Amino acid sequence: MKQMKENTQNIPSRNTEYLVVGQGLAGTMLAFELHRRGKDFVVVDAPSGEKASRVAAGIINPVVFRRLTKSWLVDDLFPILKNTYRELEELLSCPLLYPLKIDKILGKEEAPFWRSKAAENDLKSYIHPEPNDNFQRDGIVSPYGVGQVFNAFRVDLPLLIDRFREFLIQENRFIGKKLDTDDVIRKNGKVQWKNITAQNIIFCQGFRVSDNPLFQQVKFKHTKGQVLDLEIPGLEITDMVNKGMFVLPLGENRFRAGATYRWEFLDTKPEEEATLDLSEKLEKIVKLPYTITKERAGIRPTAHDRRPVIGLHPDYPEIGIFNGLGSKGAMLAPWFAREFARFLCGESDTIHPEVNLLRYYRKK
Structure with a gap:
């Protein structure tokens, strides 16, 4: 990360708890969980950013047809996902699930x-x-x-993303800009981007995370x-x-x-x-x-082991990632967004070991 290069003229000064980078499915669900907890946050996303969520059919299938087994964690995921999408329907006044x-x-x-x-x-x-x-x-x-x-279920993912963006704009929590990682500064245990200072920055960049120099050790x-x-x-x-x-x-x-x-x-x-x-x-x-x-x-966005990638960087604990939801994102996102929000907000001190970012940083 280098010194900021672009001007900050169109971004008001602001102190916040969380800066969420990306508003595809992952960023949307994490931001919603932070909203549910009354946390202060800002979402930054390029208006024309490419998102797999806009192409995906949003299908939630509880079984794996090839082996006819339950999908991973499905018994835990289903109650949470149904409640979460219904809560979003109420918040955004539109059918989603x-x-x-x-x-x-x-x-x-x-x-x-x-x-x-x-x-x-x-x-x-x-x-x-x-x-x-x-x-x-x-x-x-x-x-x-x-x-x-x-x-099984279908989620209208494009409508979810569009309506939640409208909600963020109304709440003054959205910045339609592309964030360059080189413009992020770590200082005194916090991060600064443009005129925004945050306790944590969480990258939810979809497949673009592969260009993020902070997570090159992750096997995407x-x-x-x-x-x-x-x-x-x-x-x-x-x-x-x-x-x-x-x-x-x-x-x-x-x-x-x-x-x-x-x-x-x-x-x-x-x-x-x-x-x-x-x-x-x-x-x-x-x-x-x-x-x-x-x-x-x-x-x-898919990791090598087909599991999400979630957690805080072991060397830079103010920097986190919520990514790798893959083809089952509509099913995985609600549960893991809730689990990660609980971790970020101090309600839990663990992250599921199969998705924890630290699996890529353990000493051999």
């Missing part, structure tokens, strides 16, 4: 596997243990029936994902359908389909190869004409 059923199209030999794993892995709170062998929907190819997840392995917006006249489904990809109904013949996973990429632009890949998978599920109305791509 939608109950969702998922119809997993089964292959020829998958029905026995579904039955056995439903019992073996104690999934009764989330899935129907008996597959539906008579599942039929016009336009959907499902010769061997489906297994159904009945306890971001993934690029692409989705398609579709029109499919005549496809009358109300549940999400899944077989190697998801097809999510949005109403009025509109659907979203995805998503791809790429570990090597150059930018956030949609790619023709990914569109072709999704189209091929879609045509194995849906036997109706469709029109691609939009292609969207984003980069999921």
Whole structure:
């Protein structure tokens, strides 16, 4: 970190407890938890910043289909996420959380596997243990029936981010600027950026965190994902359908389909190869004409072990990170934002060991 280089003319002087950098899903949820605790904070984010949250479908799926197991920590996450999104709906006066059923199209030999794993892995709170062998929907190819997840959700992430930004602006807690790490100064146990002095600065920068010199020791392995917006006249489904990809109904013949996973990429632009890949998978599920109305791509912030990265820097305790939520961000963010806020505010002295930033700094 170097001396400040840009002028501070448009940023009023301010002392605050927390400076949150980034207002994607992670920054939004952490800021909300600080708000719930009555803490003073400011969020800074570039108005045109690229966010995976704006591309993500916001699906909360409690099971891992490949092994048919519970998703990591799901029994702890679900009560908190439902309460948190409902509280946000009340605060922001808009619907955000939608109950969702998922119809997993089964292959020829998958029905026995579904039955056995439903019992073996104690999934009764989330899935129907008996597959539906008579599942039929016009336009959907499902010769061997489906297994159904009945306890899933969809979160309208773009609306959440937009409305929460409006709330922050109304509360005088938002600065629409890009923060350059070189402009951050550590001084007397605090941090200063422009005319703002804070007790802690927390970086919630999404995949851009890889450019942050403070966290170069963290092993990030971001993934690029692409989705398609579709029109499919005549496809009358109300549940999400899944077989190697998801097809999510949005109403009025509109659907979203995805998503791809790429570990090597150059930018956030949609790619023709990914569109072709999704189209091929879609045509194995849906036997109706469709029109691609939009292609969207984003980069999921992901750590090497697929776990979030949360905590305070071991050498600079006034500097923290809340990142790496990955493809399950809509499910993970509420619980871990609450846990990190509790830690920051002195309500707890621990961070879950699997997500703790210190896992990258332990001596070998």
